[in-house]
Amino acid sequence: MSADPGTVDLLLPAARDVRVDGAPSRRVRAGRAGGPARTGLFLAGVLVLAVSVAAGTRIGAADVGWTDLGRVLGARLGLGTEPLPPLLDSLVWDLRLPRVLMAALVGASLAVCGTVLQAVTRNALADPYLLGVSSGASAGAVIAAVLPLALAGPGAGALGVTGGALVGALLSFGLLLALLRRTGLDSVRIALTGVVVGQLFTALTSLVLMASADADTTRALTHWLLGSMAPARWDAVAVCALVTPLGLAAAWLCANSLDGLAFGADTAASLGIGVRRTRMLLLVVTAVLTSVAVATVGAIGFVGLIVPHGVRLLVGPLHRVLLPHAALAGAVFLVWTDALARVAFAPREIPVGVITALLGVPLFLVVLRRKGEL
Amino acid sequence: MRITAEGLSWLASGTPVVRGVGLDIAPGETVGLLGPNGSGKSSLLRCLAGLRVPDAGTVRYDGLPVRDWSARRIARRIAFVEQDSGLDTDLRVADVVGLGRTPFRDRLHGPDATDRAVVAAALDRVGLTALAGRSWRGLSGGERQRAHIARALAQQPYGLLLDEPTNHLDVRHRLELMELLAGTGQTVLVALHDLTLAARYCDRLLLMHHGRLIASGPPAAVLTTEHLAGIFEVDAELATDALGRPAVCYRGPLRPAVPASATATPPEPAPAPAPRPVSTLREGTS
Incomplete structure (x- = not known):
């Protein structure tokens, strides 16, 4: 229970300038993989993602071979390869590729938002839609689709849904912040207020759908409401590719603070973390990331809930790595x-939200069991 | 580090919880903070730790007012241990203790060799080295409390503020913990319910009642039968232990048990609560 006499007591403030070189004499880290192994895991993950994107681009109703994929990319990127027939070329370049890239961006975005919100609200059930942003987006999209806001030209309908969703998402987040204004942004209050805001906009969505949508509009909207990658085009990918990396970087910069929040606001503040500022920043980041994703592809469920739990099992709960x-x-x-x-x-194409839910439920049960909580 | 407070007051929802407290804790002093439940000990500790902005009064570290200090600057001077909330997390014990290094790390960096050595030393100091790799979930209440202490020590603080750290500990660990705190040579202010333990290890005791500091002095001067009866409402005798410190022997609660219905109704209607001033609504330091 006491330090060796004769050596510097590392726990005294006087020892702050003592630098310890190399590994500590006593190996504290045990169990999970250390630094180099983690870097290896991350690089392997990047490789898997790259292969997945390439492979994903090949898969679909019309099969695209590796050479076909190479020819499209070569021709489009000006490498001088012989282009494919226009129809196939357009299928790969205009539909398949943006869709797969969008899936990668949205997946990353949702998983990180879920991880962040689980830490901020200290609630294992938190997911990116906890803040009510997706309900706001749905209401916005439905209103935009039903009201003849975007009458000009073909394609304006889809744009109207996306634009309406974005406006709805940001409005609902504005309402959430207004309700949380002047509060300490404590964990439970954030979660409860988010649920209330979400319920309000869900009711609004149902009201508009029931009151004024025709069967065709309802059907089209249902697809979007369940979450589908089909509407992903290059313009949406561009927006996502701009916003997502910024959001992920902002979240990563708060990683040490996220760890500190594990024991509540007082302990976090006593560790030098600006608790309210950190929570506010992270709420804004997750709301923007979720809004951008939901506006195009709808509220895809379960990714933001199970991926954080699964990855936590793999690499541990420290957010710098997680x-x-x-x-x-x-x-x-x-x-x-x-x-x-x-x-x-x-x-026939199934909305991806249905698949993530179907796969997500059993996966979630497995994760809970592994953690000994079921 | 010298910790001083002058005229410190703090309101919760308009109700005064800390009222005009002044104190002066000398460098290296181990001071026990006593008082019945609801006397304002926890709130006073939070004001002193910079976690609550006092509605009146000043807190000073070594004579410097801390009101405008950032949370990080305060965290490099003082460590705070609150009562364990019983919260479950996936963090491992070494990770929790490693949180104590947060004020010394910038955003982009993980633990370096020094951080790991300090964490190892802190774990060693509280006797948890063997549990370093264990998950927080598997710890007993006492082990968690000791891990929190280790986390505070890993901050290499000049002063330690602790809110009932002996709560979940068995007798042996209580004694070890108090010995550890008294032996750090740092300024320590510790809220305690165990009066005899406080008298045994603290250089000085502070006694709080209804938000006010009503006594301060060496254990024998603060632990008197009058205070035990008047403040703690217990019937007790005081003995003197082998070191000449007072030890409390309880006979029982002072007032006989009254039926709940007799105490539940206040004699006069309570006044309407005052509107909540904005300054009391801040949480932590932001």
Whole structure:
């Protein structure tokens, strides 16, 4: 229970300038993989993601070979390869590729948002939609689709849904912040307020659907409401590719603070963490990431719930390591589930949200059992 | 580090919890903070730790007012241990203790060799080295409490503020913990319910009642039969232990048990609660 006499007592403030070189004499780290092994795991994850994106682009109602894929990329990127016939070329370049890239971006985004919100609200059941953002997006999309807001030209309908969803998501988040204003942003209050805001917008969505949508609109919207990658085009990918890395980087910069939040606001603050500021920043980051994702592809469930839990089992709960791995795992997971959604009942396409839920429930049960909570 | 407070007051929802407390804790002093439940000990500790912004008064570390200090600057001076909330986390024991290194790390960096050595030393100091790789879930209440202490020690603080750290500990671990705190040579203010334990290990005791500091001095001067009866409402005798410190021998609660219905109704209607001032609504330091 006491330090060796004669050596510097590392626990005294006077020892702050004492540098310890190399590994500590007593090996504290045990069990989980250390630094180099983790880097290896991360690089392996990047490789798996790259292969998944390439493979995912091949899979679908029309099969695309590796050479075909190479020819499309070569021709489009100006490498001088002979292009494919226009129809196949367009299928790969205009539909398949943006869709797969979107799945990777959205998957990463949802997994990281779920991880962050689970830490901020200290609630293992938190997912990216806890803040009510997806309900806001749904309401916005439904209102935009039903009201003849976007009458100009073909394609304006889809744009109207996306735009309406984005506006709805941001409005609902604004309402959430207004309700949380002047509170300490404590964990339970965030979760409860998010649920209430979500319920309000869900009711609004149902109201508009029941009151004014015709059968065709309802059917089209149902697809979107369940979460589908089908509407992903290059413009949406561009927005996502711009916003997602920024959001992920912001979350990663808060990693040490996220760890500190594990024992509540007082302990976190006593560790030098600006608790309210950190929580606010992370709420804004997750709301923006979720809004951008939901606006295009709808509320795809379960990715943001199970991926964080699964990855935590693999690399541990420290967020510096957890966040990047969760991003990779989320991306890979959604790329493959979307591929499955395309081919499982081909030629009919299932909304990927249905697949993630079908796969997510058993996976979640496995994770809970592994953690000894079931 | 010298910790001082002048005229410190703090309101919770308009109700004064800490009222005009002034104190002066000398460097290296081990001070026990006593008082019945609801006397304001925890709130006073939080004000002193910079976790609550006092509605009136000043907290100073070594004479410098800390009101405008960042949470990080405070965390590099002082460590705070709250009562264990019984929370489950997936963190391992070494990770929890490693949280104590947060104030010394920038955003982009994980633990370095020094951090790991300090964490190892802190675990060793509280006797938890063997459990370093264990999950937090599997720990007993006492082990968790000791891990929290180790986390505080890993902050290499100049002062330690602890809110009933002996709560979940058995007798042996209580004694070891108090010996450890008294032996750090740092300024320690520790809220305690165990009066005899406080008298045995603290240089000085502070006694709180209804938010006010009503006594301060060496154990024998604070632990008097009058205080035990008037403040703690217990009937007790005081003995003197082998070291000349007072030891409390309880006979029982002072007032006989009254039926709940007799105490539940206040004699006059309670006044309407005052509106909540904004300054009391801040949580932590932001």
